[in-house]
Amino acid sequence: xxxxxxxxxxxxxxxxxxxxxxxxxxxxxxxxxxxxxxxxxxxxxxxxxxxxxxxxxxxxxxxxxxxxxxxxxxxxxxxxxxxxxxxxxxxxxxxxxxxxxxxxxxxxxxxxxxxxxxxxxxxxxxxxxxxxxxxxxxxxxxxxxxxxxxxxxxxxxxxxxxxxxxxxxxxxxxxxxxxxxxxxxxxxxxxxxxxxxxxxxxxxxxxxxxxxxxxxxxxxxxxxxxxxxxxxxxxxxxxxxxxxxxxxxxxxxxxxxxxx
Numbered sequence: 738x739x740x741x742x743x744x745x746x747x748x749x750x751x752x753x754x755x756x757x758x759x760x761x762x763x764x765x766x767x768x769x770x771x772x773x774x775x776x777x778x779x780x781x782x783x784x785x786x787x788x789x790x791x792x793x794x795x796x797x798x799x800x801x802x803x804x805x806x807x808x809x810x811x812x813x814x815x816x817x818x819x820x821x822x823x824x825x826x827x828x829x830x831x832x833x834x835x836x837x838x839x840x841x842x843x844x845x846x847x848x849x850x851x852x853x854x855x856x857x858x859x860x861x862x863x864x865x866x867x868x869x870x871x872x873x874x875x876x877x878x879x880x881x882x883x884x885x886x887x888x889x890x891x892x893x894x895x896x897x898x899x900x901x902x903x904x905x906x907x908x909x910x911x912x913x914x915x916x917x918x919x920x921x922x923x924x925x926x927x928x929x930x931x932x933x934x935x936x937x938x939x940x941x942x943x944x945x946x947x948x949x950x951x952x953x954x955x956x957x958x959x960x961x962x963x964x965x966x967x968x969x970x971x972x973x974x975x976x977x978x979x980x981x982x983x984x985x986x987x988x989x990x991x992x993x994x995x996x997x
Contacts, residue, residue: 757785760923761873761978765843766793768869768980773797774840777863779829779856780804780847784813784822786873790843791822801834803827830855837865845873846976849898850944853908857981861914864983870915872979876901879975884927884934885943887972888964890957896945905979919980928971931962 773795778787780803787802794800803825804810810824827833829844829851842860844851860870878901880886881893900908902920909917938958941947946954 756927757789758923758925758976759789760925761845761871761921761976762786762789762793764921764978765790765841765869765871769794769841771795773799775799776839776841776843777801777803777825777832777834778843778845779832779860780844780850781813782806782809782847784824786843786845787813787822799823801825803829803832805829830859832859832863834863836862839863839865839868841869841871843871843873846875848872848874849900853900853904854911857908857912857915860981861912861983864914866983866985868983869918870979870981870983872905872981873976874905874979875899875976879977883974884929884970884972885945889938889961891949891953892945892957895948896943902977905977909979909981914984915981916984917979918982921978921980923976923978925974925976926971927974928969930970931965931968934965934970935962 775798776794778784778790778800781787782804784802787800791798791800801823802810802813804813805826805828807826810826813824825833829847842864844856848856857870864870875883877893877896877899880896880899883892886893906917906920909915935958937943938946938954938961949957
């Protein structure tokens with residue numbers, strides 16, 4: 738199953754199966770100016786984080802919500818209540834936005850679906866000098882410590898797309914015009930039930946589950962539920978947010994223009 742096929746399949750139930758964390762959005766807002774800004778949320782899916790971020794931006798701001806899945810954007814449009822949120826069907830690596838036109842670029846739990854080097858080059862291109870890039874993700878090490886990595890057979894082994902902190906740092910270092918500003922860590926205490934966890938697996942709430950053969954997934958789910966300690970299951974969830982800044986030096990290392 739391709740990435741687009743997976744998200745087309747889960748689009749209608751996606752928001753009911755996923756958790757949206759306010760902490761990274763609050764952090765982003767604290768690092769932005771108080772005047773109106775223009776930005777893009779790349780790999781927005783159904784717009785969970787786009788809406789949360791859009792609600793916190795200064796009045797008069799514009800946030801583009803970009804995704805490669807038409808089905809996910811259709812879900813976003815159906816619940817769209819803010820005129821300052823603009824859906825855009827686009828890949829992460831070829832955003833049809835003007836050079837140096839944005840104050841911020843964000844990506845929440847989606848960068849592992851991108852070509853990292855090309856995405857960062859595109860972000861550098863569309864950001865104006867001093868503009869900020871925020872990438873909220875999970876590293877392979879953090880993934881292995883989740884409830885899924887600890888108890889679901891083969892979960893960490895199937896998921897080979899996540900980037901380590903070292904890989905993210907190196908990719909920024911190699912991207913002309915971008916400078917690493919910070920690495921911030923987030924930890925959340927989660928609790929769930931067997932029923933909720935089963936629904937998340939059966940609904941493919943992580944694209945990792947689409948990497949399993951159907952029979953393999955059914956068998957792994959049975960083992961997973963049998964391994965869980967009790968009906969109410971607590972665990973600690975971890976994420977990393979990379980913050981990078983576009984160089985303020987006019988024209989310094991500016992990537993070749995793709996869109997005027």
